[in-house]
Amino acid sequence: MPTVKFIEFNGTEHNVEANNGESIMVAATSNLIPGIDADCGGECSCATCHVLIDAEWRAKLEPSTDTEESMLDLNPDRTEDSRLSCQIIVSDAIEGIKINLPEFQY
């Protein structure tokens, strides 16, 4: 059960025990972390599970797919750190990962 650290836009931190194999989005919503809407339920087709992950942690992740990129592209606030949390799978390799939540979802 790797730990995932969610940091709300206002700085509030939440440490969550996540299950291997589930997505970061599911880890957030099942622990009632505010700031992720996930309207499509993890289908990579709504972009309302947008999160920001700094370069150091991003390097440990599978790169984003074309589908994820095209959805991220709809968001005018996207940055280099942007990812869709439903596309990131929890594993021991990312124990302790820091996930920053954006101010708003679109």
Next chain:
Amino acid sequence: MSEAVQLERNPYATPLEEFDVSDAKLFLENTHWGYFERLRKEDPVHYCKDSMFGPYWSITKFNDIMEIEKNHEVFSSEGGITLADRPSDFNTVNFISLDPPRHDIQRKAVTGVVAPMNLAKLEPIIRARAAQILDQLPIGEVFNWVEEVSIELTTQMLAILFDFPFEDRRKLTYWSDMATSGELNGGPTPEADRRAALLECLEVFTGLWNERVHRDPAEAIDLITMMAHNPHTQDMDPMEYLGNLILLIVGGNDTTRNSISGGVYFMHQFPEEFEKVKNDRSLIPAMVPEIIRYQTPLAYMRRRATQDYEIRGKTIKEGDKVAMWYVSANRDEEVIDHPDQFIIDRKRPRHHMSFGFGIHRCMGNRLAEMQLRIIWEEILKRFDHIEVTGEPERIQSSFVKGYATLNTIIHAK
């Protein structure tokens, strides 16, 4: 409805191969439900070989539509998003009917107007307008809610978004109605009248454009100034400008209007749900997406296959038209519990199809939700309940799902 019509409209007495769910009459009569129910059960990917729009496929299950929405390379939006083919000599292009990369560029150019920061600025303005409209309504008397509230509020909101001359705002409603009621789409408006109205729209907006070119884009929050200053949109040709105007006018008008009316109707049909929100207004944010699901203001979006594609054992051929029936997906019992019930405190209320999914997912969804939230907050502050007197009169369209009249009586607190 006459008995003859009821007999004629028995979905279980009609052979599946004769189904044509694009027939606007089914929506006018509100008799489409049984047809979609049968399609979902017996033939979820259905081919209609002949209709006023020619042959087309119907996709009726939630997860099948999701599959198609995500696959925008195979299922193209070019050429239009209604089943009707656009006349080539009056081609109003806009990004809802473009594929990447042009879609992405144009969408990004205007998306800022509905960015959360901008919505926060718009909220108090929209609230003040809503309050003013509600305060003028008669108490204890029958009136048409569609005309007095739904149209008025959405029109005022559009006028704010475009910074359109306030006293002429009903022109926006008129153009929106003309754009969507055309005969080519199965509606009552002759094509020549539709074109004339839209050209008038273009003329007025070209005047506004020429004025907004001189505005400071850093100060303005209106859509025309944004388009006139964005390098990706400032050189649009007139038909493209018109196309984008229609997209924003129609997108933000009919849909929200019919959700406002629909909400009033549903509260009347499901009084126990209304009691819930009356006693606990914190339910409003969850109630709003449920109203939008239950209404499904746009019944479908169309795509065209760019190559052969297998789904549920059938082959959609390159070039075929495909209608993704949101109105059916929103009642798909495999994805939504008790889909025929209006339930305002669902666990995942936003998990509905009314805004579509994928790269064309509605750009104005948060704005639409905000408007509905505001109007319900203001209604509950003022009135005891709104009685609906008689069945609403519906619109003749298989695309825009809505109401022409909804007669109501307001009961004071």
